[in-house]
Amino acid sequence: MTSYSDPSAATSANQEAPVAPLAIQRVRHPLEARQAQVLARHQISPGFVRLTLGGAEMVDFVSLGFDDHFKLILPAQGADRPVLPRLEDGRPVFEGPRPMMRDYTPQRYDAAAGTLEVEFALHEAGPASDWARQAAVGSWVGVAGPRGSMVVPPDLPWHVLMGDASALPAIVRRLAELPASTRAIVRVMVESPADQRTLASAAALDVAWVDSLPAAARSLVLPEGAGYLWAAGEHSDMAAVRDVLRALPGADPRRMRVSAYWRRGDAGHHAELAD
Template sequence: MTTDTPDNAPTRASLDTATPAPADSRVQRVRHEIKRRELSVLAVDDVTPNFRRVTLGGDSLSDFISASFDDHVKLIFDASGETPVMRDYTPRRYDNAARELVLEFAQHGDGPAAAWAAGARPGQTLTVAGPRGSFVIPTDFDWHLLAGDETALPAIARRLEELPAGTRAIVLLDVPENDRRALPSRASLDLRWVDGPAALLEAARALTLPGGEGYAWCAGEAAAMAELRRILVDEKGHDRHAIRAAAYWKRGASSHHENLE
C-alpha cells in the first residue's frame, strides 16, 4: 500500500515546530490494491431487531487491509450482467489471523443488500472487493465528534472501540429506539440518541464544542449530512479542515455514496 497527501497540504518538515500541525495534514490517505474475494458466510446474528451481523470467511482474507473505521468494501450481488449490482459497506470488524470479516446490515430498506442479508445463511458466498483506500484520522485529537444515522452505526461503533483511554468522544446517533445498543469504548463517552434527522440537527446546534483540537466525523443521508456539516462549520465555527462528512445514502436514490465538501 502507498500513502499520499493533498497537493496543497503542508509537510511536517515545512511546519513551524512551535505550531500544531493542521488537522488535514495529520490525516493519512492510504491506497490499497483492489482485490475481489469470494467469501463464505460463517455466521449470521441478529444484533437488534433491525440489524443483522454477517461473518464472512476465506483464505483470501490473508492480505485484507482495513486501516480506518470508515473504510468501505464493495459487495457484489450479481456479477453476471454488464452492470453488476454493488453496494458499499463498512468493515465492522476483521481478523486477519482468523480470516474473518464482519459486516452489519440495517434491515430497514428493501434494496439488494438488505434482501441478501435477510436471507443469508452459513455456507452461502458473497463477492467482496476492496477497500480501495483508507482515510486514517489520528486518535490523538483532544476530542472526537461522531454523528450520523443508523447507516453510520457500524463505523461509529468500530471507532469507539479503537479510541484509546484518555480521549473524549461525543456521539450523536439518530437510531430507532429498539435498535439502540451499548457501545463499548475506553474513551470518555458522551452518547446522545435522537429520533429523526431534525432531532439530530437540533442536537448538533445545541452542542457546545469542547476546547482544544477536535475532529468531527459525520455520515448518513445526503441532505442531512450537508446541513450537519454547515451547522458545525458555519454556526459552530469548527475548522472546515477538521471534519469529514459523508453521504452514505440519498433520499430517492437507489445507490449513493459521496464525501461532502
C-alpha cells in the same frame, strides 16, 4: 482473487510517507476483489444483523480507516457465487451484466482468522439488505476494496461522531479504537427504539440517541483543543449537518468529514460532502 492498483495513488499501504503527529493521512490501497463466504450471522437487534465473512481470499484484507467502505458484490439471480471483475486498461471490467453492488463499512477485521464482520441495517428494502436478511451460513458474496483509507489519529483529544443507521457500524468501530485519554461525543438516529444499543469505548463517552441530526448538531458545544468532527447519513440531513458543524466555534474544516451514505429515492448513493 482479482487484484489491481490505482496508478494515480501517491501514498499506498506499502509506501510509507512522513506524517506529522496527529495528522490525518490518506492512504491508497491496491484494489482487490475477493470471493467470501458467510461464516456466522448474529441478529444484533430487530433492525440490524452482523455477518462474519471469511475464506481463503480474505487473509490479506486491509482496512486502515474506521469509515472505510468496500463494495459488496452480490451473486446474480440463481447464481451460487458472484462474478468478480477483471482488470482492463486500469479499470475493473465485468463479463456480462454488471452485478449489483453496494458500499459497506468493514466493521472489524481479524487478521489472524482472516474474517471480516459487516453490519447491515434491515429497515429499508434493497438488494444488499434483502440478501443479508436471508443469507445463510455458507452463502457466497464478493468483497472489493477498500480502495483507500482516511487514517484519523485515535489519540486526538476529542471526537464528535454523528450519524443514522447507515453510519452506526463506522461509529462502533471508531469507539472501539479510541483510547482512554480521549473524549467521544456521539449522536445517533435510528428509526426504532428497539435498535438502540449500548455503545462501549475506552474513551470518555457522551452518547445520545436523537430524533434529528441537524438539531443535534446545533446543540453541540465543542471541547477545547484539536478534535475531529465526523458525520454520515442521508444526503439532505448531512448537507444541513455540514453547514451547522462548520459554523460551530472551535470547528476546523481540516479536521472534519461529512459523508452522504445514501439519498432518499437513490439506494446506491454514496458521496463525501466537500465544500
